[in-house]
Amino acid sequence: MPTSFFSPQGGMVSSITLNHLDDVLNSTVIAQANTSDLKTYSGLGMIFIVVSGDGDPDVNMIYVKDGGSEVIICPSNVNSIVAISFSVSLILRVRNTNPSQTKAYSSLSLTGFLNKV
Numbered sequence: 229m230p231t232s233f234f235s236p237q238g239g240m241v242s243s244i245t246l247n248h249l250d251d252v253l254n255s256t257v258i259a260q261a262n263t264s265d266l267k268t269y270s271g272l273g274m275i276f277i278v279v280s281g282d283g284d285p286d287v288n289m290i291y292v293k294d295g296g297s298e299v300i301i302c303p304s305n306v307n308s309i310v311a312i313s314f315s316v317s318l319i320l321r322v323r324n325t326n327p328s329q330t331k332a333y334s335s336l337s338l339t340g341f342l343n344k345v
Contacts, residue, residue: 249275251338253320255282257330263323266336274313275340277320281307283334286326292319304334 253266269275279289283304290298294316302308304322312318322333 246341246343249273249338249340249342251336253336253338255280255332255335257332258287258322258324259330260324261327263321266320266322267338268320269314269318269342270316271342271344272315273318273340273342274311275318275338275342277301277308277310277312278337279304279306279308279310280335280337281305282332284326284331286324286329286331287333288323288325289334289336290321290323292321293317304332 249269251267258264277291279302281304283289285303285305287304289301289304289308291301291310291312292298293312293314298321301310320336320338324331324333
């Protein structure tokens, strides 16, 4: 869907094409003391992430925005909704903090807009 941005004087400044995205990442398991990248989005975007809370408390749901630091969304057993905007990339990641057991991580529902560059 084309989106245009206008100056206060009424002239068009720029136009971008935003692609709607809908993803579901189903719950599965992650090995003990392991980190795994679930999904990477590249481009300019905004996304809503819904964590269903059906995972184990030892697994953290994480995102990395625009090459920055990791941010923990919540433990995998907690229902959560977060909105994230990014200008370069977004990585969704899980980390099992249990050193001796394989654990399940939560399902994620994702919806938003992305302008791939």
